[in-house]
Amino acid sequence: MQNPSGPVGIGIIGAGTISAEYLKNLTSFPDVAVHIIGDLYPEAAATRAAEFGVPASGTAQDVLDHPEVEIVINLTIPTAHAEVSQSIVAAGKHVWTEKPITTIPADATALLEAAAKHGVRIGGAPDTVLGAGIQTALRTLRDGSIGDPASALTIFQSPGPEDWHPNPAFLFQEGAGPLYDIAPYYVTTLALALGPVTSVSAVGSKARDQRTIGSGPKAGEVFDVTVPTQVSALLRFESGQNATVLLSFDSPHKRAGFVEVYGTEATLAFPDPNVFDGDSALTVYRGEEPAPVPATGATTGRGLGVLEMARAIRAGVPHRAQGEIAAHVLDIMVAIETAISRGETVTVNSSFTEVEPMPADFDPFASTLSTAAATV
Known part of the structure; x- marks a missing residue:
């Protein structure tokens, strides 16, 4: 079987406004390669693909079926996040999802469990942090x-x-x-x-x-x-x-x-x-x-988290914008909403493993991944 190396293959599901922000950056990072954009309306995906020179477009299923895609970016509406991310995991691909990770905490838990079962990763916005x-x-x-x-x-x-x-x-x-x-x-x-x-x-x-x-x-x-x-x-x-x-x-x-x-x-x-x-x-x-x-580090914009996750996948180390953190933040927000409605203190049951800050010399435009494919 192929052991992936070189730039990490990217697919995007959702061709709305925010996709342009991601594509502007991801198409300029040498360590990732955007292969395809899919959308509920394939014509919208085709328009966005043409705008940024992405070689293929189509439906969400076309993105899941693409053999060179390793990470799928979920830019659908929040209420669709859980279903779409589960389909990405089932296809054996890593997920990067816009916020929130899901709209219901139980769905976030189920997604993380499914990812662990399939041996794939979940990463989540915001990557401004x-x-x-x-x-x-x-x-x-x-x-x-x-x-x-x-x-x-x-x-x-x-x-x-x-x-x-x-x-x-x-x-x-x-x-x-x-x-x-x-x-x-x-x-x-x-x-x-x-x-x-x-x-x-x-x-x-x-x-x-x-x-x-x-x-x-x-x-x-x-x-x-x-x-x-x-x-x-x-x-x-x-x-x-x-x-x-x-x-x-x-x-x-x-x-x-x-x-x-x-x-x-x-x-x-x-x-x-x-x-x-x-x-x-x-x-x-x-x-x-x-x-x-003074701030030191990357200031490129959305897509930075996808890139950091891609490099971490190649290196076999944990990525920083982990799904567990996104799920914990969702739990906190739901707990706040519950505390307001009930007038009582609410326990947050989830947790996460803390991550180290990114190094100050993290350079999105550096080419750090070998282009030579290996077989195992």
């Missing part, structure tokens, strides 16, 4: 610059996306709101910084029962708000620390990218976890001014 910004902050945390981490605070505040988004109603319905739309970036960052979460407490509210679309062809239309538009949560970690999370679509004052970890010797302010770059800032105990910590 693998960019130079967050990874530099994590390396700073690991080198002891803040002493022993004690607690953390994250804040995202905005008046909501209805003023600029042409079709925003879904962002205020079940499965969205600031909790599911924004939290994955912030909660993943906290998990990478402090480890697995054991329990959460939370409260939620909404400032208005209805909102009005402010731009585009539907401007002036009124829609219902059915989920909390402000969420305040307290996370407790296995390691003993705690973190406060504030997410709001109700604030006229805009503030994004606020992540601080407080230690016994200093405070580390992280950059925005929703982007791949950004410097950190370190304020020592009783210090007057924060000292900048």
Whole structure:
């Protein structure tokens, strides 16, 4: 049988808007090769393939059947993630999925179990946390610059996306709101910084029962708000620390990218976890001014996690954006939602093995994989 070597073969299922962000980068990385794009509408896949010079297109099944595809990127709608990822695993291929890994925790557990049975890997967004910004902050945390981490605070505040988004109603319905739309970036960052979460407490509210679309062809239309538009949560970690999370679509004052970890010797302010770059800032105990910590590492954008996973597969080592982490983050968000509805502390039963930060010299444009095929 063939022992794969050389660039890792990539297929994509889902030719929507986000696929262009992935393809722009993946078609420029020498360690991966995009072979095919599939979609429920094959004509959409053909258009996207032509745009980025991908040699083949077709249906989702065509992607699963392609002999050179090793990792399939699942860019379907969230409610289809579980079914599509299971089909990828059944085809004996590794999965990279956009967030969330699934919409139901039990489906995420079943997917991870199926992957283990078939000997394939699950990787999951967001890979913004693998960019130079967050990874530099994590390396700073690991080198002891803040002493022993004690607690953390994250804040995202905005008046909501209805003023600029042409079709925003879904962002205020079940499965969205600031909790599911924004939290994955912030909660993943906290998990990478402090480890697995054991329990959460939370409260939620909404400032208005209805909102009005402010731009585009539907401007002036009124829609219902059915989920909390402000969420305040307290996370407790296995390691003993705690973190406060504030997410709001109700604030006229805009503030994004606020992540601080407080230690016994200093405070580390992280950059925005929703982007791949950004410097950190370190304020020592009783210090007057924060000292900048310049970001070093990759800033290429979406697809970075797929590349890191591809190199890890070739090297036979664990990849960093693991499915277990994505599943744990989903569990945390569901626990927050449950804590809001029940008014009680909710236990988070899942966990994950912590990963080391990426090296500062990780170069997406380096050719690191042999092109010579081997047989065993």
